[in-house]
Amino acid sequence: MANGAEGAGEKVKTERFVSFDGTELALHRVGEGQAFVLLHGLFSSADMNWIKWGHAERIAAAGYEVLMLDFRVHGQSEAPHDPEKYPENVLVRDVAALVDHLALEDYVLGGFSLGARTSLHAVAQGVLHPQRLVIGGMGTAGLGEWSKRSAHFLRVIDEFETIERGDPAYFSMQFLKSQGVDRVAARMLLTTLPDMDLAALANITIPSLVVCGDEDRDNGSAAELAGLLPDATYVEVPGTHMSSVTKPDLGRAIADWLKETAGI
Template identity: 35%
Template sequence: MNFNLPDFDSFTHDGLDLAYFDVGSGEPILLIHGFASTASVNWVHPGWLKTLGEAGYRVIALDNRGHGKSDKPHDPERYYPRLMAGDAAALLDHLGIENAHVMGYSMGARIAANLALADPEKVRGLIFGGLGIALCDGAGDWDPIAEALRAPSLDDVTHERGRMFRAFADQTRSDRIALAACIETSRELVSREDVGRIAAPTLIGVGTRDDLAGSAQTLAGLMQNARALDIPNRDHMLAVGDKVFKQAVLDFLQDVADTKN
């Protein structure tokens, strides 16, 4: 089975054509990528499709609205996390999957949290990467990122974090106007009270050099059944493909399966 170059299909939800891949058989895991990324950039290139596929999982990942091969509305009102969580739920319905493990990175973790709150019966196990207590408290000023995305060129951007995301968007040849719209509303916070309602077993992995995610331990302490993982010496961009993170995810998924059995 080819875990390197998955074929993409599409389905329609909320008036948008959304792209996804669906590879392998076995227990399903739905992967939700981060802001300005894609299913391929977040999950295929760093080796997650290979790691999970070879471990016997059915690996499903979508390009979030505004990203990759999916439709890219320019209206910020289309990018609230609950709407993107609805896309993820609709994909599981489209594939006839009653429930799955759900793993999200950064913005994808925020979407996954919204999915777990709106459709808890669809979530077997939950994995957050690159997002700790910032899920509830936020992580600094993101407005310069929207400004950087709308700037005529990278040369016009002086804000350090803005330059990082603008360069990443240019690298992935993204629709910068759609991303600027997305960043305005996709940061909607989840209350600490709501986080405490999430009952699914949860793994929260954050790099020890990540200055965006906030504490994994603090978030885990608010949840019913969560564990925190420090990903050693990794920042927000580099933690996603880390081997420590991958092994922890495989161990967590096995623990969830053992508990259910």
């Protein structure tokens, strides 16, 4: 089941597959070459993070087939209301289901914010074994202190109709509204994301890119995160957590690093 969605240039093909528990998820593909599984941020989508601003096209031009999953409760994927559909680390299991579905062996894995966090959990736990790793918009606090970040979004969901302009949660509320997020499903999803023991980062020995906006402090220190990874390159690009994904520098930084490390 496929249709076409236009990115900045090359056509993005959208299809669906069934994850480990029967939930139907959307997958967007563009380009040819080595597979790059690329994951979006919390309450965003593949289109909002990667397609709309041309990043997927830039990465594809570097010689990759970019495989962009819409997480459950996001984008064009299903948002089930059954609590049994939300076991711990369900997003890691969904990405593993995608890798199995496509029978990927030699691939790159990466993402922005929630997508980066999911990628790190998957590799640190030995669930997935990509060749290289790309981590965008993520720092140590977004891993080791996720419960604090999650509490912010739980409040946004619980107080959604009463949050007023000037409240620190107002912008987040407006973003959820703009994305049409199913708040019942979103609340269940937030409870599936555990904190990470930062010592587990030592398990990630593959070449990794940590790329973050120079004004992005939403998830703590990205430079500190890079320092905890055994084989990481740290790159700053312009922008805050929200604006860095709208600028071409992010896609260029990823594409450039992929070219530099292609022989590894």
